[in-house]
Amino acid sequence: MRRSASRLPWTLIVFLAMASVPWIGSRYDAFLAGQITIDALFAVSLNLLLGTTGLVSFGHVAYFGVGAYVYGILMKAYGVPFVFAFPAAGLGAALFAAISGYFCVRLIKLYFAMLTLAFSQIVWAIAYKWNAVTGGDQGLPEIPYPDLGWMSAIPGCGDLSTGARFYLLTLVLVAVALAILHRIVRSPFGRMLTTIRDNPERAAFIGLNVRAYQLAAFIVAGGFAGLAGALYGIFSRGVFADYVFWAKSAEVIIMAILGGMDYFWGPPVGAAALVWLNQQVTDYTQYWPFVLGSLLLILLFVFPGGLVGGVVAGVSRLQRIIAGRDA
Amino acid sequence: MLEVRELHKSFAGFVAVGGVSLDVADRQIVAVIGPNGAGKTTFFNLITGHLRPDSGRVIFAGRDITGAPPHRICRMGMGRSFQRTNIFAKLTVFENIQAALLAHHGRGRNFWSRSEDFYRVETEELLVSIGLQDEARTVAGTLSYGNQKQLELGIALTSDPRLLLLDEPTAGMSATETHDALRLLERIAGERGLTLLFTEHDMEVVFAIAEKIAVLHQGRLLAQGTPGEMRADPEVRRVYLGATT
Numbered sequence A: 001m002r003r004s005a006s007r008l009p010w011t012l013i014v015f016l017a018m019a020s021v022p023w024i025g026s027r028y029d030a031f032l033a034g035q036i037t038i039d040a041l042f043a044v045s046l047n048l049l050l051g052t053t054g055l056v057s058f059g060h061v062a063y064f065g066v067g068a069y070v071y072g073i074l075m076k077a078y079g080v081p082f083v084f085a086f087p088a089a090g091l092g093a094a095l096f097a098a099i100s101g102y103f104c105v106r107l108i109k110l111y112f113a114m115l116t117l118a119f120s121q122i123v124w125a126i127a128y129k130w131n132a133v134t135g136g137d138q139g140l141p142e143i144p145y146p147d148l149g150w151m152s153a154i155p156g157c158g159d160l161s162t163g164a165r166f167y168l169l170t171l172v173l174v175a176v177a178l179a180i181l182h183r184i185v186r187s188p189f190g191r192m193l194t195t196i197r198d199n200p201e202r203a204a205f206i207g208l209n210v211r212a213y214q215l216a217a218f219i220v221a222g223g224f225a226g227l228a229g230a231l232y233g234i235f236s237r238g239v240f241a242d243y244v245f246w247a248k249s250a251e252v253i254i255m256a257i258l259g260g261m262d263y264f265w266g267p268p269v270g271a272a273a274l275v276w277l278n279q280q281v282t283d284y285t286q287y288w289p290f291v292l293g294s295l296l297l298i299l300l301f302v303f304p305g306g307l308v309g310g311v312v313a314g315v316s317r318l319q320r321i322i323a324g325r326d327a
Numbered sequence B: 001m002l003e004v005r006e007l008h009k010s011f012a013g014f015v016a017v018g019g020v021s022l023d024v025a026d027r028q029i030v031a032v033i034g035p036n037g038a039g040k041t042t043f044f045n046l047i048t049g050h051l052r053p054d055s056g057r058v059i060f061a062g063r064d065i066t067g068a069p070p071h072r073i074c075r076m077g078m079g080r081s082f083q084r085t086n087i088f089a090k091l092t093v094f095e096n097i098q099a100a101l102l103a104h105h106g107r108g109r110n111f112w113s114r115s116e117d118f119y120r121v122e123t124e125e126l127l128v129s130i131g132l133q134d135e136a137r138t139v140a141g142t143l144s145y146g147n148q149k150q151l152e153l154g155i156a157l158t159s160d161p162r163l164l165l166l167d168e169p170t171a172g173m174s175a176t177e178t179h180d181a182l183r184l185l186e187r188i189a190g191e192r193g194l195t196l197l198f199t200e201h202d203m204e205v206v207f208a209i210a211e212k213i214a215v216l217h218q219g220r221l222l223a224q225g226t227p228g229e230m231r232a233d234p235e236v237r238r239v240y241l242g243a244t245t
């Protein structure tokens, strides 16, 4: 009886609710939903480092950006179709993560964080200055939507705009990516990452090559961030140097912490909360960074385990109260 | 089993370990004693690869392991516990042991199966053997100090080591906890035919189970021999045992 709430297929319910947005919501709702969906993948990819492996990356946006640019360049300069350009964006970001990560995992704690930040600033500088390839400060505008005509064949989708169709495609791709990440986190490999998070010194002495595992996590996280970046480029109809600016790395860290980095679904909840808060606060005041900062402070103070941590603690407390009554 | 030859290690000019040699025979129980700051932990770190010696050799089971990384040395059959407890605090007791078994069996590259399904029986058995079966679902970081030490021993045992290095295994324990921990250690060492090398500050513990004692003082080996010889050695009595006997 008491456990029934946790047996509900929450992920399916949320997925269906998100999928219904193009039919029941406004255009603006669909815009927010797309933003949340992409940020959710970006935040979960970061959390593979932050919450699972215990690596604080201040430069995760670099891989998001590399993915966006790889997609944008392949699409605009070479006309590569989505089915190839999208995985290529993930692979490109993973490759860059392998190179930069090779150096980053040689450092620990704050030095690791600083080096990740340095790499992301390098990517930003390249994006900003290398006009011939990245478009410099003009970026790569007018990234076209992939061809989604085939979706007319799906019942109910015939009347949807291309934007709405792309949102549905994004939702499905993100769902698949999250399912894969979920499996990875629950796998023996993921378990090894959690031992490294808890105690790298001890982890080495159960026989783990700690740096190799950290690098593997870095590559996987970078690859999925790249996929999120590619989706974002299409979603925003362009790829710009702003995407790689360090502030976005801070934003995604906030999403993970706000939602709860000890929980797989924490970062997506954090992404939803931040996008929503951002939009609410911007509607009412121009001082939104200040209001947002204060709100976040309060939230983190009240829910040190993030929003999901708060809910979990609340539910188990409720259960204990009910159990106390039953006894 | 273990031969240590003339190990040296200094930190910025300060000699922490200055030319220590020690032999540990198969199935022997050897204690390294010495006051705080004598260099015991550093000595262990040099053997297990956590620190690289400035000079000297470490030969384990006939192989030169000097300067090899910890994970390699661990896989060759050396287990260790740490002076400050070294468990995986956010994982449950069960998951701690299970994770160590996964690592030992080289399953860490598997990124697609469910980790929960592996080595359940083996984990259960090991928990019974170290007496933590009732705490299987407890989050390790919330265990009592004595239980954390037990768990740490369990983690060290997952690699099925032939040589076990224990850095102050009873530090911070109450008298009863110490007693229980010793019984456990002796039983497990006997059952598994383990060679034990441990550091200890508690003389009772040392004389209760050690077959050989090495006395470390300011990074140098002052003397080594049987407990009886060490008790009789005038220099050892002067610098170390003087206060306690």
Ligand SMILES: Nc1ncnc2c1ncn2[C@@H]1O[C@H](COP(=O)(O)OP(=O)(O)O)[C@@H](O)[C@H]1O
Pocket (backbone or CB within 6 Å): B011, B016, B034, B035, B036, B037, B038, B039, B040, B041, B042, B043
């Ligand atoms: N990483 C280090 N850097 C500098 N000095 C160290 C380091 N580790 C240990 N020492 C010094 O080496 C000496 C021996 O320390 P340690 O091996 O921990 O002794 P013990 O375990 O016998 O108490 C101490 O004086 C300590 O301050």
Ligand SMILES: [Mg+2]
Pocket (backbone or CB within 6 Å): B040, B041, B042, B083
């Ligand atoms: Mg010590």
